[in-house]
Amino acid sequence: ILGGRVSRRGAWPWQCSLQSGQSGHVCGCRTLRESADLWTVVLGLNNLDHPGVHRQSRTVRSIIVHPRYNRAVVDYDISVVQLDSETDFVGPVCLPEPGQLPSPDSYCYITGWGHMGNRMPFKLQEGEVRIISMSQCQSYFDMKTITPRMLCAGYEAGTVDSCMGDSGGPLVCEEVGGRWTLFGLTSWGSVCFSKVLGPGVYSNVTHFTAWIRQQIYIHTYLSD
């Protein structure tokens, strides 16, 4: 996260770190087309270097990549990852109701252990970003098409933004009553540690709520 700050321990109970082999934290990411056994999901974490007592790791039972995922234009950029068993330390985030979208110019949070522009952090970073309308967002990216499966957030100067290693991580907004809802998954953007301006682009979770619920239902309750 560029332009963010260290988050308090336990502040984002739904955040996880996807790790593969000796390389440790790879990202909350989704280059998950590979086989499930390559990945370990680590939860209840704040400091990658000092995991603490709440750290829990799980192997992955299955990875369901969206059948329409398109790497060339980074569309339908979402996967559902089924863990091999339940965990106690994850506080679930709310999924948006169908049609529920964050309003442009409202403020939300992104979190992750990705690149900070000058180094990779150990402690979970958080950054406050502003939701940007689709039309305004398209004006930043003439190289790509902003589709309805995408959501834009950040600032024109890219002062607070997600970066390499944050992908797949959450963009959450606070609702009435203090509930936090997952509206975005870090997906792509301009090269975040360059002077290229522009916001970050996130998978628009609202577009996929029904698909997510279907995958959870199928993989939990339907006998094969």
Place this chain on the structure above:
Amino acid sequence: CISTSCPSACGGGSAACDPRNYNNCTHCEPISLELCMNLPYNQTSYPNYLGHLSQRESTVSWESSLFPALVQTGCYQYLMFYACTLLVPKCDPLTLQRVPPCRSLCRNAKAKCESVLGIVGLQWPDDSDCSQFPEEGGNATCLLPEAGVDECSPSHFKCGSGRCVLATKRCDGHPDCDDHSDEDNCGCSERALWECPGSKVCIKAAMICDGFPDCPLLVDEANCSACGDNELPCNNHRCVHRTLWCDGKKHCSDSSDEWDCGTTLSLSDRSGSVLTVFRTAAEYQVCADEWTHALSLLTCGQLGLGVPSSVSMLPDQPGIPGRRRWLHVHPEWHLRNGSALQARLEKRSHACHSRRRVSLICAREECGLRPAVGGYPHRKKR
């Protein structure tokens, strides 16, 4: 060795890769990186000259998006060719060795394009120091672009003027080529695409009747199946007998026969939600005989509504028109682990003895709450 298991002596079979039994596992592999599928060679070997250990790593590397964007600036005619000699170096099938680009090719690319990167605050990839590559004409073979080598990659569209622009810019409504040729001939048929009736949207033929609506009026998913009277269409338009619909087992290859028939909790009166199950396109009540708390837990969990907060057995409402349809708890329901509630209920010839139906209220799982950690409440904006 790069992979986790080494072919013993690089031949048949494979042994666990042990640092002590170092085998020189260098081998050639076909190029699969889409960006470099139009090179004058088709075998490569890893690690490449950017430190990537596999084509998979190259695919998601930032160089594989940096170079195609840089090619659009037209800073050097053979930049894409040079980038591919770094990303997927040529592998000589006889010696199994990598063939590097010549030093002059590296120098030309760097001299003409490094300043363009500087404008946007990026550095030239530091793995590609030109002094590591041999001079052409020396005794080490090296690569130079032959006549006719393609300046654009398969991920580009070639403008009439010869420039390369990313394929995603073709017919996107913005002229990107200096001669605007990327916005010519943008009709669907001219691009071998299918035009959505009633709109200008073009989609690939493969998207028609694939279960995902793409056209504005969803017409690409209409009239895609011809099911019999006693069949219902799956989301991917296959046909499944209606008696198999919503029975808790997947029959459609995309499982859609089990999607929208979740056990519906419908609010029927003040006391809570009468449990009704949708099966073979009809609604059933659940007889309260043999109902257990475990089934209440399963029902609320299956609906994603958390845990049951109260369960009651309501007397059937007399005088409601139409015959009551009942489902009963299957005697061996507890043996069917991992399956949905529907698969644990069954129809029986007789009605419900107690004439009582199940009603329950689920307490929605707490979601989206952040603990006030560290002893101080979540900071409120002032």
